[in-house]
Amino acid sequence: MSLDEHKKPSGNGNGVALSTQCNSSFSVWCSRPASTWGVYTMNAVNFFVPSFLKAINEKTDESFRSILVEPTPGVYVFEMFQPSFCEMLMSEVENFERWVHDTKFRIMRPNTMNKYGAVLDDFGLETILDKLMDEYIRPMSKVFFPEVGGLTLDSHHGFVVEYGVDRDVELGFHVDDSEVTLNVCLGKQFYGGELFFRGVRCDKHVNTETQPEEILDYVHVPGRAVLHRGRHRHGARATTSGHRCNLILWCRSSVFRELKKYQKDFSSWCGECRREKRERQRLSITATKLELLKRDGISAS
Numbered sequence: 001m002s003l004d005e006h007k008k009p010s011g012n013g014n015g016v017a018l019s020t021q022c023n024s025s026f027s028v029w030c031s032r033p034a035s036t037w038g039v040y041t042m043n044a045v046n047f048f049v050p051s052f053l054k055a056i057n058e059k060t061d062e063s064f065r066s067i068l069v070e071p072t073p074g075v076y077v078f079e080m081f082q083p084s085f086c087e088m089l090m091s092e093v094e095n096f097e098r099w100v101h102d103t104k105f106r107i108m109r110p111n112t113m114n115k116y117g118a119v120l121d122d123f124g125l126e127t128i129l130d131k132l133m134d135e136y137i138r139p140m141s142k143v144f145f146p147e148v149g150g151l152t153l154d155s156h157h158g159f160v161v162e163y164g165v166d167r168d169v170e171l172g173f174h175v176d177d178s179e180v181t182l183n184v185c186l187g188k189q190f191y192g193g194e195l196f197f198r199g200v201r202c203d204k205h206v207n208t209e210t211q212p213e214e215i216l217d218y219v220h221v222p223g224r225a226v227l228h229r230g231r232h233r234h235g236a237r238a239t240t241s242g243h244r245c246n247l248i249l250w251c252r253s254s255v256f257r258e259l260k261k262y263q264k265d266f267s268s269w270c271g272e273c274r275r276e277k278r279e280r281q282r283l284s285i286t287a288t289k290l291e292l293l294k295r296d297g298i299s300a301s
């Protein structure tokens with residue numbers, strides 16, 4: 001299986017970032033009636049399920065662990081969004097796409113691997129996403145991903161992906177351009193679309209073999225979130241019928257990226273670096289034992 005580095009497009013391809021286009025046209029979108037503003041102001045009680053809010057208020061290791069499961073090391077699954085919020089966000093994405101179509105605006109797709117979907121920052125959700133990362137995802141990442149900058153997440157790329165037979169169908173095997181990724185299924189009804197994981201890897205080991213214990217195939221459920229390292233190799237299988245819509249937030253740490261430039265050993269998070277380290281330790285123990293046996297043999301003779 002070949003693997004892609006999944007990137008945000010750079011803005012000089014066919015599309016142009018909406019925010020860089022004529023601001024006066026964009027202001028038409030922004031000046032819609034206040035009744036459509038439900039997703040633009042954070043209303044935690046309406047957005048999140050109570051169990052998630054309770055854990056976030058407590059912000060402890062135990063409170064987070066009490067609301068999630070970890071089906072494979074480093075992949076955390078928990079209930080997050082209220083069904084009404086999922087509906088509201090999907091309908092806002094549809095409004096936006098209709099508006100883009102009617103006004104013939106060119107928009108940038110979320111990244112190099114998607115033809116459908118929308119960048120949330122581009123239609124006014126940047127402030128909400130800032131809050132989502134600062135107040136909800138960073139506290140969790142501090143507990144679960146400290147070794148990849150979970151504590152210092154300071155920027156994000158947020159988007160909605162859309163899958164179905166008339167949209168993007170599947171997503172190839174890749175790593176994200178993020179330290180930590182939040183992936184929440186918004187709906188609607190669909191078959192297929194499983195998210196498959198195949199172990200965490202650094203740049204050097206990104207194409208190495210998957211170990212049996214690293215295999216996970218996860219079935220998306222609306223409202224449910226998956227939190228994982230960006231370097232956790234993954235992809236999405238074909239959505240064979242219906243329409244699947246997911247919110248993705250790639251969270252990044254500039255501090256981590258700077259520090260990473262000076263490191264060679266990533267055994268704190270890369271599965272292959274860890275295996276190599278264990279192998280070096282095993283060889284060194286064997287060599288020491290042999291040396292000791294040899295010395296004993298010499299002194300005994």
Ligand SMILES: O=C(O)CCC(=O)C(=O)O
Pocket residue numbers: 006161171176183195234235236246248
């Ligand atoms: O469709 C999915 O659940 C996976 C999406 C994803 O991995 C991505 O957009 O980076």
Ligand SMILES: [Fe+2]
Pocket residue numbers: 006174175176234
């Ligand atoms: Fe991804």
